[in-house]
Amino acid sequence: MGAAGHADGVILLRGGAEVYRYDSDHEPVFRQESYFAHLFGVKEPDCWAMIELPSGRSTLFIPKLAPEYAIWMGEIKAPSWFEQHYGVDAVLFVNELQAAVGGAVGSATPSQTPIYILSGTNSDSGLDLATVLPITEGVPAGSIVDSRSLYTVAAECRVRKSTEEVEVMRYAAWVSSCAHSSVMREARAGMLEYQLEALFLFHCAFHGGCRHQAYTCICACGPDGAVLHYGHAGAPNERQLLETDMALLDMGCEYQFYASDITCSFPLSDEFSADQRVVYEAVLDSQRQILNAMRPGVPWSDMHRLMWRVTLTHLSKAGLVRGDLEAMLEANVGYIFTPHGLGHLIGIDTHDVGGYLPHTPKRSDVNGLKRLRTARVLEAGMVLTVEPGCYFIDALLEPALAEGSAYRQYLVPEVEVYDSLSSVQQDD
Amino acid sequence: MGAAGHADGVILLRGGAEVYRYDSDHEPVFRQESYFAHLFGVKEPDCWAMIELPSGRSTLFIPKLAPEYAIWMGEIKAPSWFEQHYGVDAVLFVNELQAAVGGAVGSATPSQTPIYILSGTNSDSGLDLATVLPITEGVPAGSIVDSRSLYTVAAECRVRKSTEEVEVMRYAAWVSSCAHSSVMREARAGMLEYQLEALFLFHCAFHGGCRHQAYTCICACGPDGAVLHYGHAGAPNERQLLETDMALLDMGCEYQFYASDITCSFPLSDEFSADQRVVYEAVLDSQRQILNAMRPGVPWSDMHRLMWRVTLTHLSKAGLVRGDLEAMLEANVGYIFTPHGLGHLIGIDTHDVGGYLPHTPKRSDVNGLKRLRTARVLEAGMVLTVEPGCYFIDALLEPALAEGSAYRQYLVPEVEVYDSLSSVQQDD
């Protein structure tokens, strides 16, 4: 790699492997690893790739499938199909990988030409790709492996989206948006939360051709709206909807590897209660002001603080918080109502990579800001979600209202009986 | 364990762990490991359990969740909730696991009381649970671990279903069956295969409350019907349906961990062509005869052979094969048209465990029979799918028709231009 970008070397990448459910032969539908998807767009499992430097020549390695594969899985595609379909310079079989990498490395300056591999900590999960998908079997004995240079470069390449990427993302967002509208039209009291999920998935798959979702559907109605990641196996969208519920639906499909992420909040009765309206307007106003303020050069943390400012202004007017606005902001009162970050980079992963890299602003240690998945300064080509929210979460309100809490003076006791309401949307 | 079933010891079991997509924080909806689901029905991830012998006293170990979990994932359920909900004798935290296991082992005859763990080869996948979900962290230093006795016993417990299990399985099969009907009503030329998948998933989720599918939907229309496991990431149900197509839809939902597995074949035009009818009738007749013949004491391989006999009889009448029926059966000609096994045990896994255990008939090495996922003698309480089929697969027909092939004398050359047709159904 090197500063000039003309160094010799070989970039070695491993695609996702087919996985099974525990010890069974149950295979979930394969989804390519995101870096591999970004670089090659390959949908098939168990591939590898190498990019030779400085030429940039790319070789895709595909598994050699036994002839009976054709009976079970369909026509075995020839290397030439892969070459043409994915636009790589050459296609070989995985069993030729070590020799090819060795040849590519050896043909430069034998003992000093490095093999660059992807290794670094994903700042959302804490995981390292080099541990999850080890590349040992692709590395010829005695090679020099550089596991430090590539990660930041590869992540940075995913941060700014190309025009084509933005077009695919617009499509995914459009499908999700239409699906949300259709759910909103169908939702009524008496239904179960998972039926809203079913309606959403159907629209995305049937009308949009989206087989994958960007994340598990969160269909949180009534009190469930106060659980940020509701919808998981322990709380599987199973509550029955009441006429008086607000629905908070956070759902987004994936199309051709690219994610969308949209949340809609609406009252099931079609009419906001006075309380619901206060909160809804606070969040909507936050979102509008943030969308107006976002531009290259603006630090993302400033947008998060703007959300707190707007929300607290509304809550203050409604008598749900009290005291001087600047003092409340100073005391971080916004965290009690919005414990999550304003939004995140989005792309091939819903929480896309590049949020925190060695050359970008560090993660804050202030509650709430700490949860921001990036503190970067906005640049043209970045795509971020804008998801302001306002929640009434017992686990936060109770300690905040307790004797001795620094938050206590700013809160009004009635705040605890508020229904859980929130509104969130996605934009780029 | 031991023959009398009164031995001392502790059975140590590990539940499924939350997994992530590669190095990202993308979490698919958690699905419990099947043995753990069978024994405890626990839906939550990252649990362990111990059963003390000979008393049978059960203890569930749940993860100790940090207080902020409540903000993101909802109310933290108390141990008493788990105790009551899952009917175990005691609930502790996972960080108390080693000590509890040590205590239970030590309280018997210290140096000789074994810890029994699940380890054995799943005969469908070739994988071993002890490798996939290692139990090392649950085993106190110096313990005697018995990794051989438990697997066969635990698998055998899953082979014969209780009345309650059968009831849940009937429900899952009923939901899948209704969903198939609804797909059949909606399917028409011009649609895409994935739209049939979307319709099926919608019905199962919206009307049946089934969030998981037992396996990836196979929506194989026209020539895709000849690909047994069509629908995977490399062939994602994306063909457009023609008026002249047969649809072969192999789809089944899961309900409360229990699988269903149903295949329907029908012509999109609502009218079989003469060719389509021949094949459809052959398969339907196979299925009827097999359902009539199935009873305790019958070897499953005999049912597979009955399928070949019935199918070849029909093909012979239609002039697609020629020669003496017994000679054809002897020459294994059925394999060319039905390369897969007749059906399989079904339960918490679609391909359920217990097909081949040390005390059951060995796997055949004859083509076709070799693919049977069990060669057991039928017993009351077993649930198996009955999925006869008849395919026209180039990868099998071409070599079978080639000069020198032992199959050649029985085949009629036109067989190769046959459309791919098949019919399969599920029963218990």
Ligand SMILES: [Mn+2]
């Ligand atoms: Mn989001």
Ligand SMILES: [Mn+2]
């Ligand atoms: Mn099956």
